[in-house]
Amino acid sequence: MSTQDPAASDVATAGEDLALLEGIRTTRAIRRLRPDPVPEALVRKVCEAGTFAPSGGNRQPWIFVAVTDAERRARVAELYRDGFHAYIARALEAAKSPDYPEAKRRNVYAALHLADHLHEAPVHLFVAGWTRRGAEQAQALFPCIQNVLLACRAVGLGASLTTVHRAHGDEIDRMLGLPDGCPTSALLPIGWPLGRFGRPPRRNVEECLFWERYDAERASP
Ligand SMILES: Cc1cc2nc3c(=O)[nH]c(=O)nc-3n(C[C@H](O)[C@H](O)[C@H](O)COP(=O)(O)O)c2cc1C
Structure with a gap:
């Protein structure tokens, strides 16, 4: 264990004491992070949570590389920004309009903040x-990734799920020393949050849940 790590008991x-459902409801993209180091033992802990995910045939295809x-990190951030700006340009333009929904605008600017500060x-x-x-x-990795995000929430770390690094995926995979046939699917920037956790804006379950058939009428209980 490195010297920056807290006591093993910490x-x-x-x-270990956050109720599961409340943790789920308050896990969201935390993109404003402090640059302070994160103990290696905590990185290990959140990855361990990832390893408890289900996978087809229990093949457990995941590999984590913590940079x-x-x-x-500066090189990753440079490549990420390049991919991000190509991807977000239209949303950034749209977000300037006064008619653009406020929650969406906040999301776009938070994503921009992450891109600009990823190296930190x-x-x-x-x-x-x-x-x-x-x-x-990739689909085999997302249950694992969600477990990591939830575990970050549980230990108080901020994290978000990102994929735009894939625009330069080959270069990044080579930089990480990954063998052929083992590409990265996601990049989770992790750190101590600048803000606080809270419930994210989400559709009400009544809008998404149907009983027996999507087109059937049924009053909520
Ligand atoms: C498959 C997938 C890919 C994503 N890729 C990115 C990304 O590259 N960059 C980013 O900032 N957010 C990315 N997100 C995060 C979503 O944009 C985020 O969950 C959404 O903005 C909701 O944020 P909230 O949880 O704070 O409400 C991705 C999410 C998913 C599910």
Whole structure:
């Protein structure tokens, strides 16, 4: 364990007392992060939560690469920004309109903030996975990724799920020393949050839940 780590007993108890459903409801994209280092033992703990995810045939295809070196994070951030600006340009333009919904505007600006400050996030956690018969298995990694995000919430770390690094995925995968057939699917920038956790804006479950058939009428209980 490195010297920056807290006592093993602190890590063992971190996040063990948050009720599961409240943790789920208050896990959201935390994109404003402090640059302070994160103990390696906590990174290990949130990845361990990832390893408890379900996977087809219990193949457990995930590989985590945690990047903390400042120069390597700077290069990742540069590549991320390049992909991000190509992807977000239209939304950024639209967000300037006074008619643009406020919640969406906040989301776009938070994503922009992350892109501009990605190099400052103390941990760039990449989640990669073995392909199967040549096909990417990104879907096999997302339950694992969600577990990591929930575990970050539990121990008080901020994190978000990002994928736009894939615009330069080959270069990043090479930089991480990943073998062929094991591409990264996601980059989770992790750090101590600048703001507070809270409930994210989400559709009401009544809008999404149907009984027996989507087109059937049924009053809520
Ligand atoms: C498959 C997937 C890919 C995503 N990629 C990015 C990304 O590259 N950059 C980013 O800032 N957010 C990304 N997001 C995060 C969503 O934009 C985020 O969940 C959404 O903005 C809701 O934020 P909230 O939880 O704070 O409400 C991605 C989410 C998913 C599910």
